[in-house]
Amino acid sequence: MADWRAGGAGGPVRGRITVPGDKSVSHRAIMLAALADGVSRIEGFLEGEDTRATARIFGRMGVRIEAPEAGVRIVHGVGIDGLRAPDGPLDCGNSGTAMRLLAGLLAAQPFACALVGDESLSRRPMRRITDPLASMGARIDTRPDGTPPLRISPAARLAGIDYASPVASAQVKSALLLAGLYGDGETTVREPHPTRDYTERMLRAFGVDVAYAPGHARLRGGQRLCAGDVRVPGDFSSAAFAIVAATLLPGSELLIENVGIDPRRIGLLSALRLMGADIEIVDPREEATGAIADLRVRHARLRGIEVPVAVVPDMIDEFPVLFAAAACAEGTTRVRGAAELRVKESDRIAAMASGLAALGIEVRETPDGVEIVGGRPRGGHVRSLGDHRIAMSFAVLAQCAAEDVRIEDIDNVATSYPGFDAGMRGIGLAIETVR
Ligand SMILES: O=C(O)C1=C[C@@H](OP(=O)(O)O)[C@@H](O)[C@H](O)C1
Numbered sequence: 001m002a003d004w005r006a007g008g009a010g011g012p013v014r015g016r017i018t019v020p021g022d023k024s025v026s027h028r029a030i031m032l033a034a035l036a037d038g039v040s041r042i043e044g045f046l047e048g049e050d051t052r053a054t055a056r057i058f059g060r061m062g063v064r065i066e067a068p069e070a071g072v073r074i075v076h077g078v079g080i081d082g083l084r085a086p087d088g089p090l091d092c093g094n095s096g097t098a099m100r101l102l103a104g105l106l107a108a109q110p111f112a113c114a115l116v117g118d119e120s121l122s123r124r125p126m127r128r129i130t131d132p133l134a135s136m137g138a139r140i141d142t143r144p145d146g147t148p149p150l151r152i153s154p155a156a157r158l159a160g161i162d163y164a165s166p167v168a169s170a171q172v173k174s175a176l177l178l179a180g181l182y183g184d185g186e187t188t189v190r191e192p193h194p195t196r197d198y199t200e201r202m203l204r205a206f207g208v209d210v211a212y213a214p215g216h217a218r219l220r221g222g223q224r225l226c227a228g229d230v231r232v233p234g235d236f237s238s239a240a241f242a243i244v245a246a247t248l249l250p251g252s253e254l255l256i257e258n259v260g261i262d263p264r265r266i267g268l269l270s271a272l273r274l275m276g277a278d279i280e281i282v283d284p285r286e287e288a289t290g291a292i293a294d295l296r297v298r299h300a301r302l303r304g305i306e307v308p309v310a311v312v313p314d315m316i317d318e319f320p321v322l323f324a325a326a327a328c329a330e331g332t333t334r335v336r337g338a339a340e341l342r343v344k345e346s347d348r349i350a351a352m353a354s355g356l357a358a359l360g361i362e363v364r365e366t367p368d369g370v371e372i373v374g375g376r377p378r379g380g381h382v383r384s385l386g387d388h389r390i391a392m393s394f395a396v397l398a399q400c401a402a403e404d405v406r407i408e409d410i411d412n413v414a415t416s417y418p419g420f421d422a423g424m425r426g427i428g429l430a431i432e433t434v435r
């Protein structure tokens, strides 16, 4: 298990950087290409542990996937009914997206299988998908408290569903739409707040007729997918760390190239701008998976804000790094309506609050959020709890600390951002691996 020693007094951040491919799009690209008729080429694929786990799982179900070079996958689709029974449990590693989307897809197959995950994933709630899937006719067992492993038995036939989800979750919506592809009649998902619509958009790109509008998606079962090529944009959630680093460190000016700027992903930009950040969207352009752009970020002094509750789902993975920004802002930042953070790879409210407190930042946890009084972090020792986004957020915050910060257990950074430390060193941050 490796740690990082990071900061203090890193930066300024200067130059240009590209970030790895989008994790959400990479998972979906493998899944849809595997089910399609024909051969698909994926470019910009995220070479992270999470998305490689998804590719491995389809390999075990008879899908041939070639990797001619890093970031490229050639997927030989087997057609909607072409998956074969795997010879043992399918390991989703650390990935909630893999497990939840696959549960929908595999509930409709004529074979039994099991989905397992690592310690963190084995604590995450699955009833949000198993309950609605059960009302479509799926047969999925969890542990008594609704956590993995998921044991899936073949169902006679799935029925379409009209489901109003109580949680704003793209994973729930996507699991139901993938099951709905195999269902009788129509499947409709309604959300309390619109979430990322990559599944809808990519299904359409693979030839499926899907009707969708923010907060609402509908498709008819029995459609086939036809192969297509996917260009995966840079992951905004990975760009978020460089955005906050360049904002916090005096003298910084950074260009982050080819980042996906889907409106349902970039809530962090609105929050940081309210705090006084200087972030420019340069040369926005349309791709099949959505808009991409370059982002120019210059140093700015931040002030604390009340994060608007409406923006919470649009920045759900960016709260750890927003908390890092808030810790260096002038005044108090308040977050509420973000209880979902407690059921991610770690309890991200508790993980950040305890690390911030260890660095001398005044912080108060609430059930669904946090209050952070900005200041100057001191050096010290923090725990990532094996959560990639917690580790990377403290690596950024450490650059502003008076002395070094040791960040424990950084191995899981490779799930979403392989090469993070080298990339960040390249633009001026001080991070080294220690064992
Ligand atoms: O659909 C997706 O690709 C994701 C949806 C979000 O999860 P929820 O659907 O649980 O909000 C997000 O946190 C996760 O990193 C990726």
Ligand SMILES: C=C(OP(=O)(O)O)C(=O)O
Binding pocket: 094, 095, 096, 097, 098, 317, 344, 345, 389, 416
């Ligand atoms: C929550 C995350 O991913 P997942 O749900 O796929 O584990 C994340 O990457 O921050």
